[in-house]
Amino acid sequence: MDSLGNRLDQRYSDAVDVIVGIDIGGANLKFASESKQAHSCFFPMWRQPETLKDSLCSALGMYQDVTAIAVVMTGELADCFIDRSEGVFHIVDHTRRAAAELGINACYFYGVDGLFREHVVADDVDRIAAANWHALGSYVSQSIAPNALLIDIGSTTTDIIPIRNGKVATKAQTDYDRLCEGSLVYVGCQRTPVCGLCSWMTYQGNRIPVMNEFFATIDDARVMLGFVPEDANDFETADGKARTKEFASNRLARMIGLDRRNVSLDQATRIAEQVVSAAQQQIAYSVQRLLSKTAFKPTIYVISGHGNDLLKIPREVEVITMTKQMGDEAARGAPSYAAAKQLRRFLESNSNHGL
Numbered sequence: 001m002d003s004l005g006n007r008l009d010q011r012y013s014d015a016v017d018v019i020v021g022i023d024i025g026g027a028n029l030k031f032a033s034e035s036k037q038a039h040s041c042f043f044p045m046w047r048q049p050e051t052l053k054d055s056l057c058s059a060l061g062m063y064q065d066v067t068a069i070a071v072v073m074t075g076e077l078a079d080c081f082i083d084r085s086e087g088v089f090h091i092v093d094h095t096r097r098a099a100a101e102l103g104i105n106a107c108y109f110y111g112v113d114g115l116f117r118e119h120v121v122a123d124d125v126d127r128i129a130a131a132n133w134h135a136l137g138s139y140v141s142q143s144i145a146p147n148a149l150l151i152d153i154g155s156t157t158t159d160i161i162p163i164r165n166g167k168v169a170t171k172a173q174t175d176y177d178r179l180c181e182g183s184l185v186y187v188g189c190q191r192t193p194v195c196g197l198c199s200w201m202t203y204q205g206n207r208i209p210v211m212n213e214f215f216a217t218i219d220d221a222r223v224m225l226g227f228v229p230e231d232a233n234d235f236e237t238a239d240g241k242a243r244t245k246e247f248a249s250n251r252l253a254r255m256i257g258l259d260r261r262n263v264s265l266d267q268a269t270r271i272a273e274q275v276v277s278a279a280q281q282q283i284a285y286s287v288q289r290l291l292s293k294t295a296f297k298p299t300i301y302v303i304s305g306h307g308n309d310l311l312k313i314p315r316e317v318e319v320i321t322m323t324k325q326m327g328d329e330a331a332r333g334a335p336s337y338a339a340a341k342q343l344r345r346f347l348e349s350n351s352n353h354g355l
Contacts, residue, residue, distance in 0.1 A: 018065045021340030022056070023132050023333055024073040024091050027155060027191060030333030031059055033066075034340050038330035042236060045078035049090060056098035068106040070116065070343035071095055072132035072335050077175075084129045085122065092120045092128075110135050110339055112173045116346050130175050132335035133184075137161040137168040139338035140302050142345070145320060148300040151287070152334065153307030155190035158283050159183065162296050169296070182290040187282050189307025190219045193238075194255050197278040201256055201271060208256045214238050216251035218279055221272035223248045224265075227309045248272075276310065284312045304334045 023030040026045045032038035039062065043055050052075075060066060076087025092109060099107040108116040111127030112134040120128060133152065136159070140150050146166040152159040160183045162169040170183060178184035187197065194216045201208050216238050222228045224245055234243040241247040249268030250260040252275070263271075291297070301313055304322040313319055322331040330337045 017067050018063070019068045019070055019340045019343050020060065020063050020066050021070045021072070021336035021338065021343070022060075022095070023336040023339065024052075024071060024075045024095070025132075025154075025156075026075045026078040028333075029055060029059060030336045031063070032330050032333055032337035032340060033063055034337075034344060036326050036330045036337065037063065038327070038333055038337060040329070040333050044236075045075045046080045049078065049080045052091065052094040053097045053101070056095060057101055060098065060102055060104070066102070066104050068108065068343065069095070069099060069104060070339040071107065071109045072135045072339045073109075073128065074130045074132055076129050085125045088120065088125045088128055108343055110342065114138060116343055126174055132339075133159040133161060133178075134168055134173075135342055136304065136335040136338040137163060139341050140304075141166050141168060143341065144325065145300050145302055147298065148302045148320070149287070149291070149296070149298040150302045150304065151283075151311060153283070153305035153310055154188050155306075156186070156188040156192065158185040158187055158286070158305075158307075158310075160185065160287055160290050162290070162294055162298070163302075164296070169294070182286050182293065185283055185286045187279050187310070188218070189222065189279075189305070189310055190217065192218045192279065194218065194221070194252065194275050197275055197282065198255075201274050203256055203267070203271065210255050211257065213254075215254040216248075218275055219243070220248035220251045221275035222309065224252065224269050224272035225276060225309075227276075279310050280312055283310055304331060306332045 020033050029043045030040040076084050081087035112131045141163040148163045150161040172178045172181045195212045198210045231243045252271045253263035300318045302320045
């Protein structure tokens with residue numbers, strides 16, 4: 001492994017003036033600078049992996065005088081790649097090409113070992129794959145709360161990260177490890193299919209099995225309940241129709257074999273409540289499972305992401321929200337901001353040791 005820690009010298013620290021962190025996911029690209037300038041853009045990796053470089057160039061063009069980028073990723077899981085290795089190297093290649101095209105001097109990739117790499121080799125793949133949670137956990141442990149439970153709810157997944165004594169307190173590194181441990185939950189606030197949350201629903205006094213079809217997502221339920229605003233110009237939905245209550249109610253009705261002719265908006269709202277409740281229960285169960293397995297009793301919860309309505313937080317714990325720490329947009333893509341801050345810390349630490 002060619003880690004930055006093995007080869008950094010003073011010239012890197014002197015040259016790096018502006019760092020932008022990038023979280024390259026399977027459905028979204030998220031960017032944040034150290035000054036908390038942040039934004040995200042929809043990027044369905046599984047549909048258009050070959051356009052990643054162009055999308056990165058377009059988005060990075062919004063930031064001034066960038067000299068280095070810090071990259072974390074989960075997009076290597078997209079099924080357009082035959083395996084994680086192919087996905088990691090595709091993302092590394094396109095990120096490097098984007099940086100070169102924009103004249104950005106340096107491109108670093110973060111791994112779950114806490115190291116940044118300029119060059120990625122085969123042995124690095126499982127450290128770099130899906131490492132965004134670790135970058136966020138490391139930042140929170142060193143900058144916000146040395147002892148806490150960090151919960152980050154994204155569009156697809158929820159990360160539950162125990163932090164103890166200023167460190168990420170888990171030996172799990174891969175997605176498999178974290179699924180086994182319970183710290184990775186495949187429930188998010190946008191893309192999770194309703195049939196992945198509910199097996200049954202109650203409607204007009206009947207207990208009805210839910211259709212195992214991709215007719216609706218949790219986003220439809222959150223739109224119906226007003227947790228997120230409608231957007232008549234957004235068609236990234238299960239049926240390609242708009243993200244409005246009218247169409248969301250129709251999508252939810254289909255889950256129990258009905259449609260807009262049979263189900264009113266009020267009735268669809270009752271369906272939506274059951275979907276959100278199921279998601280809340282799955283996340284709450286996973287939190288308790290992890291805490292019981294680790295015998296950890298945190299008094300502080302740090303909440304990140306953009307699905308706070310899916311959390312049930314004990315009354316006795318103190319809550320720190322990343323939104324208050326860094327603003328809405330940066331908090332939505334907190335791992336990208338964390339990557340930028342951790343790269344700065346890493347550069348300065350190694351520079352101070354005379355490397």
